[in-house]
Amino acid sequence: MYIDKAADYVGQVQTINGWVYNSRSSGRVAFVLVRDGSGIMQCVVAKGDVEESTFEAVRHLTQESSISITGTIHAEERAPGGHEMHVQKIEVHQAAMDYPITPKEHGVDFLMSNRHLWLRSKRQWAIMRIRATIVKSIRDYLDDNGFLLMDAPILSANACEGSSTLFSTDYFGIPAYLSQSGQLYNEATAMAFGRVYCFGPAFRAEKSKTRRHLTEFWMVEPEMAYCNWSQNCDVQEEFVTYIVQQVLEKRREELAIIERDTSPLEKIATPFPRISYDEAVKLLQQAGSPIQWGDDFGGDEETLISNQFERPVFVCSYPKSFKAFYMKTNPANPQTVLCADLLAPEGYGEIIGGGQREDDYTLLLERVRAEGLAEADYQWYLDLRKYGSVPHSGFGLGVERTVAWICKLPHVRETVPFPRLLEKIYP
């Protein structure tokens, strides 16, 4: 039996294959908390109900020993999960000695270097299950709304998001990099399939050590032909609202385990406010920030802005100077581009970057040259503007930042099973 299915087995004798999460005993009765990956069950062993040797063995069970435990399943309101087992038999597969992560407090460095074990703890269990639901909601929404999955390559000769964060490889005889984003390929597949998405890992050799940056992260990137920047925002607000609602519906127990106050999440609904970069700069200046028009926003600025709104907020039309080469020039103000970043509330900041793509061949070629990109490598990408170019837009949502926000975690390191951070590759 799996613990999460206990309700189906009330009154029956069943076996759970799992690990000892915790145990305590008095002279006459022992309680063993057993986890099997699907949940945690309180197992009660009464002296007299089992053989003397079994009771003694239970009293000496150590944390994280692997066991099979057999007994009757009972409904029990006071037990975690609402069920408990009255034990008849225990088989110990391996007795764990000196498990390093004890119920006492440990420092983050210690836990990070024991990530392979830390994942067994209740809080990490809850976060990873919420992450899995976020990923499933992402796929469900896109699959059910006319987007076709189009996997983008990981190895690429093209830089998408600037040359300063590239991971290079030495194999093809020419420079090739781990993908920073599948977007450029999405633009090609969108012209073949209309609405597409890619979903996979992205790599950035980020030199910054912040609570928002990983060197390897997961990103979902939808791309739509015949779509302008504002229609692109319409899709994003529906998409993000759906993800939050799914988590609220399916992961109540996990949200409670991590003590997430869900009231801010209940407020997430369409439409999301949209402000321009100009307005955002004014808002920051009023709040005392020294920021000037033309400066990029860092984490602090994003936090300040997102704190002013209960819903995620779009910041639109950033200056061209610090945005990617593919963004479409804003006809109303050519110093800016038709893009929008989506900042999550509660101070979380950017979770989505997106916008409309430059669809004019000449203007795009100018941008490729101005950025000093090798023109020859972008011929295929420029081709898309020669053969049936159309207005098109898309966006990229970072999974780890979304998990951090929805779980209200202080750092992205707990949002993925094995985080890759600046100078951090073990385990």
Ligand code: 4AD
């Ligand atoms: O804003 P970014 O760089 O946009 C792109 O890559 C576009 N090509 C996406 C597109 O339009 N198809 O990244 C998009 C999102 C960010 O908003 C953030 O959530 C996440 O990816 N992200 C990171 N997450 C963790 N660590 C990092 N180093 C990240 N860099 C970006």
Ligand code: MG
């Ligand atoms: Mg961005």
